[in-house]
Amino acid sequence: MTERSLRLILGDQLSLGISSLVDADVAADVVLMAEVMQEATYVRHHRKKIAFLFSAMRHFAAELGGAGLKVDYVAIDHPDNAGSLRAELVRAVHRHRPARLVVTEAGEHRLARDMAQWRAACGVPVEIREDTRFFCSHAIFDQWAKGRRQLRLEHFYRAQRVATGLLMTADGRPAGGRWNYDSENRRGLGRDVAVPPPFLVEPDALTHAVIALVDRRFPDHFGDLLPFGLAVTRMQAEAAFAHFRRVALPCFGDYQDAMKQDEPVLFHSLIAPYLNCGLLDPRAVCLMVEADYRAGRVPINAAEGFIRQILGWREFVRGVYWLHMPRYGERNHLDAYAPLPQFYWTGDTPMNCLKQCIVQTRRHAYAHHIQRLMVTGNFALLCGVAPREINEWYLIVYADAYDWVVSPNVLGMAVFADGGLFASKPYAAGGKYIKRMSDYCRHCQFDVDSTVGEDACPFNYLYWHFLMRNRDRLAGNARLKLIYSALDRFGPDRREAIRGQSERFLNSLN
Template sequence: MVKRLVLVLGDQVSDSLSALQKADKESDVIVMGEVSDEATYVQHHPKKIAFIFAAMRKFAARLRDDGWDVRYTRLDESDNAGSIPGELLRRADETGTSEVIATQPGEWRLIQALEDMPLKLTMLPDTRFISTQAEFDSWADGRKTLRMEYFYREMRRKTGLLMDGDEPEGGQWNYDAENRKPAPDDIAFSGPMQFTPDDTVNDVLDLVEARFGNSFGTLRPFSFGTDQTQARRALTHFITYALPRFGDYQDAMLNDNRFLYHALVSPYLNVGLLDPMEVCRAAEAAYYEGHAPLNAVEGFIRQILGWREYVRGIYFREGPDYPRRNALNHQRGLPDFYWSGDTDMNCLSKAITQTAEEAYAHHIQRLMVTGNFALLAGVNPHEVHEWYLRVYIDAFEWVEAPNTVGMSQFADGGIIASKPYVSSGAYINRMSDYCKSCRYKVQDKTGEDACPFNVLYWKFLDRHADRFRDNNRMNRIYANWSRMDDDRKAAILADADAFLDKLGRERV
């Protein structure tokens, strides 16, 4: 029987991986490697590197215990080839084979690198998703707009999740209107489950600390789960203690509570420690058992069944150039405070500091704080994309690029979002307590003390009026701008220009 190499990547630590399903335990050789190319193509958060390496080591040990021949290369081994193709070529020479089975990676960069190898490659689709790419493309073909809501409904019908026959449970597809409550005074949840590092994790932490100690972000304390059992415990903890209140406060933000009722299971989903249908079924069961209300369960399932599946479909449909799109021609460099949190804007300081320490911020902190500011300020979207890819533990390009380039920065010209997600300080004030302890005054519309989001908001709208004034979701906003007297408009634009002039030159 011909021996083949079976590639397992760091975000593919799943028994259901298509490459493993097609492999022969008696003859094939599994190849796994901690390689510098994957750890450094962007300067990842050290928690992210540690999470992936630890999960890889534990998964490799499981595969060995199950009888597989696993050739695993640690980062500090002297013969490490430094890249995935290099490791495959080294192992091919070692084993005398020229055939490789791989599951499609989640980044065009790595797909191309594998296809360029001088080996016989069989690349299989990644079947760990609920929708195939063919299903997504079939849904998308011929549509003028590709709105997630309608794809999500198709996924509900396909899976039967929260369905009552042919109709959605409760009579509505979407309960988002019930899920926008400002944060309460008290959060009755201690946060996501935390795990004490074991010997495997501690070894990885020491390695990452030695090799990536100068990267953005704090490595220790490290409390993420790194195997399937821990990931399932983390899911159960969320379902039991947080899901009932998740929907109400999923968009809220607080100075002194970084997690509110969020699950923080996306890292486990994105590397394969949790299966998306397993997660959705667990949430659905909580609803039918009377443990969690429909608005919470539907909102949670929509993030996985709807949004997660949808952005993956967009990423592979749009092609390798997608992360570099810049429909609004924004060219400003990313402000230095995105690396330090050193800004008087409290919302940004809190979100960035949290990101550095936790490798995590929830979707509204990403979209309406760090992303909103970058869009209003006209930051180059590729720099924003690379920042998000670097700093978050759950960031892999298939999921991160559409969320950043499309949803957050409108750099794809409206493929994902029907309008840019911009707001003044009023939205942040409504959904958080950030503004109460900020040097700037959210109620001031102009002047030195005015919230920068206020003046930048109108500056953005004025700068892009030709593109957006006829957008039916923005015409009321432009009508408000038109009704302002010329002196007020001039003052707003002057203050915005003054702020942008300072940005990059002095602390703001």
């Protein structure tokens, strides 16, 4: 008789090709899926994110059932729900008496640690398989990183291009002649540029039921449940990506860094929630974009810019995360201890750029990269917010948030808490950057062209104050030399004015 395996599928493992299912025996095996409070509340996730994942899990369970697999699905409101994955596994082992448990490795360190206890808790062998949905395995990343003093995305990315052949010519050169078109990804959005409509899915009955459930069970969590337009099945996610390729990808490269009043998505793909939970496959996505370039449907700066995000950044931050966890989460290179400003939860601030980004985050559980990095992240950096607090905020507020992708982006990129493990300098900027890349300043009460004075944009004085405050740690950075020379040319009165206004401002937060 065939031995039965219990195969656990986690909420971010909604892929038919996941390693834990590749050898599933339809006649003998049972697939376990469980909605548990521990996962839904280890931080107080955005309500839309919980609804998205529960609905996507329920749809995925139906898809597996349709493929003939026996699925044991434990809903959050099941009367016997034990509240944690480990406890649900123990219950499932009693129900199904499997010979072994098969699972794909956890995406987050927190859960990987827990998995190490499962054998003892369940009393059956636990086979933990590699997550093969990424281009780069842990072993390959570790090998690449070995002996390097600094980890640089550009070096990793080129190696990935060569390894995969994506956007490469037959004789091993980068397509278009250059590896990187980053310098062509920075156009501001003129008034005449029409922004394409985002792709929205009409929720079905199952999603409506989940939305009602989340409304009832998670009343105190951050964020709006409605409107709800996220894809919750593989086919819907594929349709969302097809829509992006058709209407936005050709301009993705040009306007990657642009921001616009009341326009949350612009030319971005909005696919991170789908990639990160498994509804979309990163390889398939990159191949389709490469095909668009080769067929002449999109320019190289769009195709390369997009593929760099997935083949480059997404893989790179995952590699950094696993290389440096668990201590990575404790880094605080700049000794930043300020609390997170209360308005990060409400958007109630007169600074228009922050208000725009936070209000859309609360409503849509989405902000694009530059909004995250150069508005909310930059402001937290300038104010010296404690890395753990701002990291947790990012983990809570986005539908695509998982620790493996949040921590390096926040601690490494946004607030320089790792001291430059992979960023060559802090992404600190004054209001002029936001003015150049957006129209936010035109709708703001503060004067982005003033550095000090009651009307001055707080980003401006806080920027110089940040540099003064962190001179010991940052003045030696070659990329900040010119900036520190500029600061040194400020007279004592100007410096004192910046210091005084910054301190008054920082003391007034919260």
